[in-house]
Amino acid sequence: MPEPRSPDRKPAAAQAAAQAAAQATAQATAQATAQATAQATAQATAPRSEYASYMRTDELLALQRSDTQLLHRDERLFQCVHQATELWLKQANFEIGHATSLIEASQLVGAARILARASDCIDFITRQLDILTRMGPVGYRALRPALGQGSGVQSPGWQGLRAAAPRLHAAFTARRQAERMSLAEVFGCAGDAPLQLLAEALLDLDGKVSLWRTRHLQVVVRTLGGQGVGTRGMPVHALAQLLEQRLFGELWEARAAAPGSA
Numbered sequence: 385m386p387e388p389r390s391p392d393r394k395p396a397a398a399q400a401a402a403q404a405a406a407q408a409t410a411q412a413t414a415q416a417t418a419q420a421t422a423q424a425t426a427q428a429t430a431p432r433s434e435y436a437s438y439m440r441t442d443e444l445l446a447l448q449r450s451d452t453q454l455l456h457r458d459e460r461l462f463q464c465v466h467q468a469t470e471l472w473l474k475q476a477n478f479e480i481g482h483a484t485s486l487i488e489a490s491q492l493v494g495a496a497r498i499l500a501r502a503s504d505c506i507d508f509i510t511r512q513l514d515i516l517t518r519m520g521p522v523g524y525r526a527l528r529p530a531l532g533q534g535s536g537v538q539s540p541g542w543q544g545l546r547a548a549a550p551r552l553h554a555a556f557t558a559r560r561q562a563e564r565m566s567l568a569e570v571f572g573c574a575g576d577a578p579l580q581l582l583a584e585a586l587l588d589l590d591g592k593v594s595l596w597r598t599r600h601l602q603v604v605v606r607t608l609g610g611q612g613v614g615t616r617g618m619p620v621h622a623l624a625q626l627l628e629q630r631l632f633g634e635l636w637e638a639r640a641a642a643p644g645s646a
């Protein structure tokens with residue numbers, strides 16, 4: 385006859401198994417923690433990759449408010465679009481400065497080519513505005529206190545562009561006068577005269593800036609409404625009036641009036 389099982393034999397085995405399992409879990413946890421610590425230490429002490437140190441990604445990616453600082457999750461998007469815009473405007477102004485020097489050195493075709501790059505930069509910042517149409521007014525209202533009285537009007541890139549444009553225009557005019565050509569002649573001459581190519585490049589740039597203003601106004605109206613007021617107290621309808629502004633107004637008129645323009 386089989387010996388009757390002691391009633392506490394099974395629980396004892398189960399206890400041992402549970403103890404072993406707990407031990408294994410503790411061991412695994414300790415191992416994982418040690419691994420994570422080692423990884424973090426290695427990361428902290430590892431030399432930055434060449435990419436990270438050349439692109440300065442650590443600094444760049446620390447320039448946005450942290451997750452805990454955000455007043456609304458859309459604030460990250462808002463900051464990201466503005467910061468990226470400043471980078472592209474910095475690049476645009478750099479190109480415009482170089483184009484101005486090239487015109488002063490009579491390298492007109494080279495200047496036109498460089499100005500095309502500046503126009504591309506403005507194109508990028510206009511396209512970036514699209515994503516802000518997907519930010520609701522609620523998000524904007526929530527993040528607005530973080531901006532205080534700050535406004536896009538104070539954008540260093542925008543101010544730089546407004547300062548660089550008259551210098552560019554002056555260089556173009558000085559070159560045109562040195563070649564003894566009127567604006568009508570510049571736009572009226574047949575073929576691709578360098579001065580005409582350059583004038584067209586100036587118009588392209590002006591046109592891109594104008595498109596940015598138009599798209600920006602759409603975003604503003606979509607967010608604040610047509611009767612809204614900006615952080616600097618500028619009513620949205622006053623912003624609409626700026627749409628008429630041109631960097632090189634006389635070029636638009638001259639081109640349209642030129643007798644033989646292509």
Ligand code: HEM
Pocket residue numbers: 465466469470513516524534535536537539542597600603604607608613614615616617618619620623626
């Ligand atoms: C939801 C998004 C945006 C809203 C609601 C908004 C609102 C406004 C308002 C109301 C103004 C008039 C001035 C004021 O009182 O502040 C303004 C001007 C301006 N904003 Fe924005 N803005 C937005 C996005 C942007 C972005 C992404 C940029 C890029 C840097 C920007 C740059 C500017 C500039 C440069 C001006 C002056 C415009 C000019 O002189 O024609 N804004 N904005």
